[in-house]
Structures are given as C-alpha cells and as structure tokens.
Amino acid sequence: MKAVLCRQYGPPQSLAYEDVPSLVPGPGQVVVTAHACSVNFPDTLIIENRYQLKPALPFSPGAEVAGVVRATGEGVSAWQVGDRVIAVPGYGGYAEEVLAREDELFRLPAGLDFAEAAAFLVTYATSYYALKERANLQPGETLLVLGAAGGTGLSAVEIGKQLGARVIAAASSEDKLRLCRQHGADDTINYASEDLRERLRALTGGLGVDVVYDPVGGSYSEQALRGIAWRGRFLVIGFTAGEIPRIPLNLTLLKGCSIVGVWWGGFLRNERANSAACTQALMEWFRAGRVRPHISARYPLSQAAEALVQVAQRRVVGKVVLVP
Secondary structure, eight states: EEEEEEESSSOGGGGGEEOOOOOOOOOOOOEEEEEEEEOOOOHHHHTTTOSSSOSSBBBOOSSSEEEEEEEETOOOOSSOOOOEEEESSSOOOSSSSSEEEEGGGOOTTTTTTHHHHHHHHHHHHHHIIEEEESSSSOOTTTTEEETBBBHHHHHHHHHHHOOOOTEEEEEESHHHHHHHTTOSEEEETTTTTTTTHHHHHHHTTTTTTEEEEEEETTTTTHHHHHHHEEEEEEEEEEOOTSSSOOOTTTTHHHHHHHEEOOHHHHHHHHHHHHHHHHHHHHHHHHHTTTOOOOOEEEGGGGGGHHHHHHHHTOOSSEEEEEEE
16 A cells, blocks of 8 residues: 655655555554545644654654545454544554554544545544633634634634634635635634734724634734633644744733643543543534535645645645545
C-alpha cells in the first residue's frame, strides 16, 4: 500500500511517499481502508516534533480518517469487516490503510460522504466539547470566535448558533468573513483592518462577550480577553498563529472571568462515558444536517505535503482532505 511517511522531523517537504507493507491488526486493533483523511493543524506540528503526541519514527501523520473496516484483530467484537467508520488514531492517517484501536472508531451512518466524515469529528467534537461542556454556553449569550474561517473556527460558529448564541466571527479577510456569515455568524470583525477590542466594544455596547473561542493564540488572545464580559469564559483551543500568548493574569481578576483549557483527546481518554454521549449527540446533528463541514480542497495522497503547507501557512478556509 501507499503511505506518506515522516522518516525525520522537518517541514512538509521532507515527507516521503512510499510503498509499505499492508497492515495486520493485533489484539484489540482494527485495520481500516481509508477513503479520506482530514488535514489538521496538529499534523504540521507532529512532523516537526512540536506536538504533545510523539510517535516513534517513521510514522504517518493524520489523526482523522473515514473508511471501511478491512480486518479485525483478536478480541475485537464491536466491529466487523465492511463497517463504515470514522477513525481517530492520533496519527497514521496519511495512508491507504490505517491501524486503530477498536475504541478509536466511531460508526459512520449510511449515506454520509467519506470526505465530509473525515473532516468532521475532530474539529466539531472539539468545538462541541468546548462550548457545551467547558463554557456551558447558554442561549442568548454572545460568543466570539477567533480564526473563524478555519475548520475548527467554522465548526464553532455553527455549533454556537445551534446552541442559541449570538456569534461574532473574527477573521483576516472579507472573503473569510463572508464564509462565516454563510455558516450563521451574526456579526463579523476583520482583525486585519479593524481594532478587535474597539469593535467588540461597539458590537456589545461595552458589555463584552460571554465566551471567547480561541484556536489562534498570538497577539489576538489578550485583545479578546480584554473584550470579555464579567464572568466570561475564555476557551484555549490552540495556537495556529505559532505564538503561545503570555496573558496578564490581573485581567482575570478584573473581569471575574475564567481561562479554560480545551483538549478533546484528553476528554476522550479521561471521561469515556461523557465523551461518548457528546459524540453521539454530535453525530445526530451531523446525520440530520444541522452541522456540515466546509471542504475547500481535496488532494490526492501523493500531494499531502502541499496540503500541509496550505494549512501551515493559514491559507485554508474550512477543511482540506486527502483522498487516497
């Protein structure tokens, strides 16, 4: 089979596209024939050894795959050959076959597109967990989404609307903001040309926003925190800007607000029953068409490096998928 391999840490251009032996499942494992694999920002970090997950070399990046079960290992009872699934193994997805533990698979309802499924779970589950579980976002509250045109940000826009919030989307261009409005954003801020804090003040009548969803980091984090309301919740999702911000903690005192970390992978491992219930609720939304990922580009597996470059340089709106 074909696979994209990280043999030494480095940029996307250092990845190799090679023939490798077909996979054989061990006890408790499942081999999935991949029909689509999502390209996520952490993939750009894991190949440079800058991510919390550090697989042994060589390995394939790719945390999120949709496909069909090809083989099951000893002791696997929940899955059968031919089952349509979403797999979230953490890495190994940039390949024609993917190895995952049986508890890393989720059933894919019939009729749903493999590419949409591959682009769905990690981003939407992160946003659902962040807004529903960590922020307890309430109907009528105001949500600010930074990096709102990216895959994770756009999912937060959609889920915020489903939860009844007023959503303010912030992004760096008018084209991106137009996409956010198409996905339900009530108001928008172009932080390349507008002062984020002043615009928030104008949009909220000086009261501030109840929840900030921040997958970007960098210089925008502090500005957003200064625009938060009393008892607001600031959700730390990630740092696509590349810089982990140093927040003046006196702001949390003055605002009476909370800074809340969000890591869906940790939620899966540490709260299995709760995370399973959240995933089931989210899959029902997906099946009903209440949320739907926006796929802006599809690349063949052989062009995985180019897809990663686009994501790393923040040129992507919505999601990008690889199609083996």
